[in-house]
Amino acid sequence: MPSRRWGCWWGAPPWAGWRGRWKNRAASNGCGRIWKNKPPRNGSEDDVDGTNQVITILILLLAMAVSVVVTQFIRRRRSLVALRPIPAYQAIPLRVGEAIEGNRPLHVSFGSASLGGDNTLLALASAELFYQAAARAAIGAAPPILTMSDTTAIPLGQDTLRRAYQSRGLLERYPRGQVRWYPAGARSVAFAAALTAMLGDDRVASSVLVGSFGPEVALVAEAAARRDQGVIAASDQLAGQAAAFALSDQPLIGEEIFTAGAYLSESASQVGLVVTLDVLRLLLILGMLIPTALAVGDAILDGRFSAAITRLLGGG
Known part of the structure; x- marks a missing residue:
């Protein structure tokens, strides 16, 4: 046996x-019994899988084509493309300027965002935002402060701050001690308490809290408000985003976190990606509204609406 x-x-x-x-x-009969008893695949399931694959490929090709075309257009005629305004990105240069003039540090925080987990993309997007802010603040006397509660974000924060100073030709002034890890986990009140104390001890000018935060972000925002410090916040957690939207001066919502490079660096490729997302979003909305309008029109006019559209398009 x-x-x-x-x-x-x-x-x-x-x-x-x-x-x-x-x-x-x-x-x-002892071998292969599992395979012999396996129910055969239905032909309709194969058709659905094939259709989904075709649709996915078409969407990817459309996104690539739109991105390439828009990027080349922006490189030639940048003034003709205007991104929709996002108050948070309009406020960040002002916050950095206030920090430099007041000789006070700018504070940015990942929260519990980490590398290698579910919020890896969020951590990378936050790092791009922090890089743009730190590159502006690097010319000031008070270096910016980066905080996190996950150990995997420490090298990401160090590299972000190093690149910011390197972009300004000030690598010799790179402040390694300004990347700070507070040992606390996700949704940690201890981490919020540490940030609250740090805001007062370091006389922070403003805070940019973009990462993974729970409802404890309200404690940090409230402490900043008591010290008359500005706050820009966003979180991937629903409770944290609710608190950030209510208490921050200019909150970021949803995919706005991932567009920092386009708004703060004005790179043609990154602006092209943002415009591509807007175009695909518009096409998706139209793709949902048109069938709905046809169905409603047919229900009201007893099928005559689709027939009229068909004749209008030359379908007989």
Whole structure:
């Protein structure tokens, strides 16, 4: 019996003497029973899978084509493309300017966003935002402060701050001690308490809290408000985003977190990606509204609406 199971699951033994026996056993009822009893795939399921694959490929090709065309257009005629205004990104340069003039540090925080987890993309998007803000603040006397509660974000924060100073030609002034890790987990009141104390001890000018925060972000925002410090906040957690929207001066919402490079650096490629997202969003809305309008029109006019549209488009 063990040899039979071995032949069923692990294939034929390498020696020739067993190959004939193994073929007989593999053909017996003891082997392959799972595969024989497996229900056959329905043809409609294969059709659905094939249709989904085609739609996915078409969407990717459309996104790539629009991105390339828009990027080339922006490089030639940048003044003709205007991004929709986002108050938070309009306020960040002003906050940085106030910090430099007041000789006070700018504070940015990942929260519990980490690398290698579910919010890896959020951590990378936050790092891009922090890089743009830190590059502006690097020319000031008070270096910016980066905080996080996850150890995997420490090297990301150090590299972000280093690149910011390097972009200004001030790598020798790179402040390694300004990347601070507070040992606390997700949704930690202890982390919020540490940030609250830091706001007063370091005389922070403004805080940019973009990462993974729970409702404890309200404690940090309230402490900043008591000290007359500005707050820009966003979170991937629903409770944290609700608190950020209510208490921050200029909140970021949803995919706005991922557009920092386009708004703060004005890179043609990144602006092209933002315009591409807006175009795809518009096409998606139209794709949902047109069938709905046709269905409602047919329900009201007893099918005459679709017939009229067909004749209008030359369909007979």
